Amino acid sequence: MKKRQFLNATALAVLTLTAVSAFAQDSAFKIGLVLPMTGQQASTGRQIEAAARLYMAQNGDTVAGRKIELIVKDDTTIPDVTKRLSQELIVNDKVNVLAGFGITPSAFATAPLATQSKTPMVVMAAATSSITQASPYIVRTSFTLAQAAVAMGDWAPKNGIKKVVTLVSDYGPGIDAEKYFKERLVFNGGQVIDSLRVPLRGPDFAPFLQKVRDLKPDALFVFVPSGAGAAVMKQFLERGMDKAGIKLIGTGDITDDDQINDMGDGALGVVTSHHYSAAHPSAVNKKFVQAFEKANPGMRPNFMAVGGYDGMRVIYEALKATKGKGDGPALLAAMKGQIFESPRGPMFIDAQTRDVVQNIYLRKVEKVNGQLFNVEFDVIKDVKDPGKTK
Ligand code: PHB
Numbered sequence: 001m002k003k004r005q006f007l008n009a010t011a012l013a014v015l016t017l018t019a020v021s022a023f024a025q026d027s028a029f030k031i032g033l034v035l036p037m038t039g040q041q042a043s044t045g046r047q048i049e050a051a052a053r054l055y056m057a058q059n060g061d062t063v064a065g066r067k068i069e070l071i072v073k074d075d076t077t078i079p080d081v082t083k084r085l086s087q088e089l090i091v092n093d094k095v096n097v098l099a100g101f102g103i104t105p106s107a108f109a110t111a112p113l114a115t116q117s118k119t120p121m122v123v124m125a126a127a128t129s130s131i132t133q134a135s136p137y138i139v140r141t142s143f144t145l146a147q148a149a150v151a152m153g154d155w156a157p158k159n160g161i162k163k164v165v166t167l168v169s170d171y172g173p174g175i176d177a178e179k180y181f182k183e184r185l186v187f188n189g190g191q192v193i194d195s196l197r198v199p200l201r202g203p204d205f206a207p208f209l210q211k212v213r214d215l216k217p218d219a220l221f222v223f224v225p226s227g228a229g230a231a232v233m234k235q236f237l238e239r240g241m242d243k244a245g246i247k248l249i250g251t252g253d254i255t256d257d258d259q260i261n262d263m264g265d266g267a268l269g270v271v272t273s274h275h276y277s278a279a280h281p282s283a284v285n286k287k288f289v290q291a292f293e294k295a296n297p298g299m300r301p302n303f304m305a306v307g308g309y310d311g312m313r314v315i316y317e318a319l320k321a322t323k324g325k326g327d328g329p330a331l332l333a334a335m336k337g338q339i340f341e342s343p344r345g346p347m348f349i350d351a352q353t354r355d356v357v358q359n360i361y362l363r364k365v366e367k368v369n370g371q372l373f374n375v376e377f378d379v380i381k382d383v384k385d386p387g388k389t390k
Pocket of ligand 1: 102103104105125126127128172173224225226253
């Protein structure tokens, strides 16, 4: 090759490379948000989408030179659909990140796809401990039921609750809640006199609650997924269980901010343990709640919303740290170890487990300015997921 030809070839190669990398930088950074927008968990999808859009409105839609494109897909609360939509997002849309995942079976169905395609998968809702072990590409910004339930297993026996019946939805998070609550309650000298499980789909609580009434425990501990709490509360009160001296306790999923204000005064005094309350008294949270309510009139953000909001933050910061490069392994590395103040309080993505370390609060339903809220009265700081086996 003559010198001039060689130079031309080199110049061409440099030009092409520059063009390719300029294209990569200029092209959209795609986030595939797969959520239950319809079906049993529709309120979760509505909350997370609203929070993700709020985060983008507040932080701009261009990050490190890349335009952020949010592609929202409705999995109709059916795990096979979550998997198919995620596959399409990876193969056809070439998304840089998958996010959302309203229920545990949807997260498990998608995990192998994240691994095969090396696509970071930000779990913003699903809360069974073992989810993060299903793929090294999963990062979680929600919580785990083990994290929340252990706090209640410590609080209850110190507050006169010794004999308990547990009632949980019969799938991953319910089984975790039952197990970790019981272990801690028994360790503290309490007793679980019966453990009841209700189906996830369309449960009828009536026969279970009748059984609890007959057993006369000090308290009934409940886990049902976000959106199902109001039905439990209604039937609990209609059957006069509170008047029969049975207290209702559980993880904060049952006194969901999405529903609590419509549950009526019968809910007053119910104590739950959880990682987020819309009444969390911090400046960051006040600002979040105000902005969320302004952008979504008639809605109050719940713990699902905060999982979505913080998930977007984790993605944005990873994109900044990697200077706009969209490649999966680099993004994943930049998600691990992030530490920041969330509307829920301090939050940390454990680099080893890729799971969230956060405060768990004890809260009581109270009236604040005429509205029902979960008012925090105690805190267990920096709780790691107790459900991790490694
Ligand atoms: C889950 O399916 O993992 C799940 C859903 C809703 C909740 C908690 C956990 O409130």
